[in-house]
Amino acid sequence: MKRVLEVIKGISRALHFFAGVALVFIVVLTSADVVLRAFKRPILGTYEIVAFTGAVVILFALPLSSWIRSHIYVDFFILKFSRRVQNVFQVSTRCMGLFLFFLFGWNVLKYAADLQRTGEVSVTLKLPFYPIIYAMGVCCFVQCLVLLCDLIKIVRGEYGE
Amino acid sequence: MGNELIGIIGLALVLLLFLTGIELGFAMALVGFLGFSYIMSLKAGLNLLAKDLVDATASYGFTVIPLFIFMGQIASHAGIAKRLYSTAFKFIGHIPGGLAIATVMGATAFKAICGSSAATAATFAGVAVPEMDRYGYDKKLSTGIVATVGTLGALIPPSVTLILFGMITEQSIGRLFLAGIVPGLLIALFWVFIIIGWCKINPSLGPKGERSTWKERIASLPEVLWVGAIFLVVIGGLMMGYFTPTEAGSIGTAAVFLLSFIKKDLTIKAFFKAVSESLHTACMVIMLIVGSAILGHFLAVTKIPMMAADWIVQLPFNKYIIMVLISMIYQLGGSFIDDLAFMVLATPIFYPVILKLGFDPIWFAMIIAITIMIGVVIPPVAINVFVVKNITKVPFSVIYSGVYPFLISLVVVAALLFVFPQIATFLPSLVMK
Numbered sequence: 001m002k003r004v005l006e007v008i009k010g011i012s013r014a015l016h017f018f019a020g021v022a023l024v025f026i027v028v029l030t031s032a033d034v035v036l037r038a039f040k041r042p043i044l045g046t047y048e049i050v051a052f053t054g055a056v057v058i059l060f061a062l063p064l065s066s067w068i069r070s071h072i073y074v075d076f077f078i079l080k081f082s083r084r085v086q087n088v089f090q091v092s093t094r095c096m097g098l099f100l101f102f103l104f105g106w107n108v109l110k111y112a113a114d115l116q117r118t119g120e121v122s123v124t125l126k127l128p129f130y131p132i133i134y135a136m137g138v139c140c141f142v143q144c145l146v147l148l149c150d151l152i153k154i155v156r157g158e159y160g161e
Numbered sequence: 162m163g164n165e166l167i168g169i170i171g172l173a174l175v176l177l178l179f180l181t182g183i184e185l186g187f188a189m190a191l192v193g194f195l196g197f198s199y200i201m202s203l204k205a206g207l208n209l210l211a212k213d214l215v216d217a218t219a220s221y222g223f224t225v226i227p228l229f230i231f232m233g234q235i236a237s238h239a240g241i242a243k244r245l246y247s248t249a250f251k252f253i254g255h256i257p258g259g260l261a262i263a264t265v266m267g268a269t270a271f272k273a274i275c276g277s278s279a280a281t282a283a284t285f286a287g288v289a290v291p292e293m294d295r296y297g298y299d300k301k302l303s304t305g306i307v308a309t310v311g312t313l314g315a316l317i318p319p320s321v322t323l324i325l326f327g328m329i330t331e332q333s334i335g336r337l338f339l340a341g342i343v344p345g346l347l348i349a350l351f352w353v354f355i356i357i358g359w360c361k362i363n364p365s366l367g368p369k370g371e372r373s374t375w376k377e378r379i380a381s382l383p384e385v386l387w388v389g390a391i392f393l394v395v396i397g398g399l400m401m402g403y404f405t406p407t408e409a410g411s412i413g414t415a416a417v418f419l420l421s422f423i424k425k426d427l428t429i430k431a432f433f434k435a436v437s438e439s440l441h442t443a444c445m446v447i448m449l450i451v452g453s454a455i456l457g458h459f460l461a462v463t464k465i466p467m468m469a470a471d472w473i474v475q476l477p478f479n480k481y482i483i484m485v486l487i488s489m490i491y492q493l494g495g496s497f498i499d500d501l502a503f504m505v506l507a508t509p510i511f512y513p514v515i516l517k518l519g520f521d522p523i524w525f526a527m528i529i530a531i532t533i534m535i536g537v538v539i540p541p542v543a544i545n546v547f548v549v550k551n552i553t554k555v556p557f558s559v560i561y562s563g564v565y566p567f568l569i570s571l572v573v574v575a576a577l578l579f580v581f582p583q584i585a586t587f588l589p590s591l592v593m594k
Contacts, residue, residue, distance in 0.1 A: 020436040030411035043302045055219035058447045061440035070441040071184035078182045093183035109210035
């Protein structure tokens with residue numbers, strides 16, 4: 001089980017690294033576009049590349065953010081209960097998250113398949129939307145794995161430590 | 162069962178789910194999906210999930226959030242805050258309470274490049290508290306002011322709170338930024354008066370520091386000028402319509418990075434940490450937006466926001482009393498959940514009310530920002546106080562006793578905004594006609 005946790009964490013960290021690269025890329029691309037625009041040589045398609053890259057920044061960062069629980073949640077209420085009851089709450093919330101992200105992932109993949117079938121592309125650079133949307137769907141499933149790992153950690157008494 | 166009742170049950174369910182320890186953005190998304198599917202159809206609900214997730218993340222407009230967060234993180238991890246504090250210290254450190262005043266001045270200048278309340282509190286807890294310790298300042302004053310100055314992040318541009326408000330209500334981020342400047346500076350000025358008054362009553366709170374020569378003072382000024390220049394380019398470019406908010410965030414991040422790089426302030430390790438922390442915060446904020454968008458679509462089909470607006474408007478109260486009550490709901494809700502998350506949850510419901518009552522949305526944003534400023538330093542969820550406690554290891558009770566006197570100025574400025582809304586609205590009207 002420890003090995004499984006390590007592998008999922010490794011995948012999350014790798015995705016997080018790509019999200020970081022994407023964030024820095026947006027800064028460089030947009031700044032270069034602003035500077036070059038002053039010389040009447042703007043970078044064509046910056047708007048749509050930034051939009052696509054924005055999705056990479058957020059969705060690729062999601063699994064590790066969940067791993068370290070950096071999302072806002074309220075714990076003052078469940079902390080009033082015994083460890084056993086807290087575990088019941090935590091298992092329930094992880095299952096609700098699993099259900100939500102499974103639905104997110106499945107439907108985002110379906111959406112990507114629709115875009116691939118209809119051949120929808122961006123306005124300026126004619127870039128296809130679907131590869132990024134597929135990647136977003138995959139990230140939702142990695143998020144499901146992270147939530148599964150949370151369940152394992154709860155059972156092993158390691159969650160929140 | 163009517164759609165209105167389903168909407169009310171949905172909202173109650175969101176609040177109940179919040180108590181279970183689920184991530185707040187996930188709870189909003191889940192209830193929004195279930196409610197929307199129940200009223201429309203399962204297929205419509207599933208389509209909504211995919212569409213709202215893609216729209217909120219693969220969006221040019223929303224990239225402004227990670228970019229301004231990134232800019233603030235680089236500024237926090239570089240030595241900019243330390244030098245700003247040092248400059249302020251040279252000018253004012255020799256008077257009673259001078260180091261606390263220098264903290265206010267340094268943090269106000271730092272806010273021009275860092276939009277996060279908690280990051281400012283953390284940065285100045287590391288920079289200013291040890292200096293105040295060295296001069297024998299009372300912990301109550303030193304930790305209290307550090308926790309409080311961080312709150313300016315909600316008001317002074319580039320405020321992440323105002324960006325988020327602009328995204329939810331489709332208001333101009335440029336206008337919101339401009340509106341926050343005067344109330345923000347006014348609050349900072351009141352803090353200075355409070356420190357002077359407090360140290361006059363009890364001089365042992367903030368003993369005098371060393372007096373610097375005019376030569377030293379003038380030599381330290383370029384530090385402030387650099388930050389001022391970045392602020393003017395970023396915010397000025399946004400106001401003049403030369404940049405989009407996303408471009409302003411990118412240019413600001415690049416400029417702060419270059420400044421830190423030239424000054425050899427930013428190590429590779431600190432840079433990676435800044436990137437990583439920016440991603441975590443941005444991801445958290447955007448997932449709140451995704452949840453709010455899905456819940457918002459559900460509430461829209463129940464017509465609850467419109468009904469709430471109609472109902473509240475016909476209440477037999479003066480519209481300012483209604484506004485005070487709405488602020489109190491934000492305060493109360495934020496106290497038990499999280500101030501930013503509650504703003505994301507409540508604004509789509511109360512915003513139509515504000516419009517119907519005839520209030521200026523920009524002014525409303527300022528009132529909400531001040532409400533959030535109060536929320537981040539009062540119990541039970543006082544994020545800035547937690548941050549300062551973790552860094553300084555000073556007990557909560559001491560920090561809180563130092564925070565309360567400074568809350569007076571927040572309440573006074575909020576009251577002034579009620580009487581003179583022009584404090585917030587005149588600058589945007591003047592610059593962005």
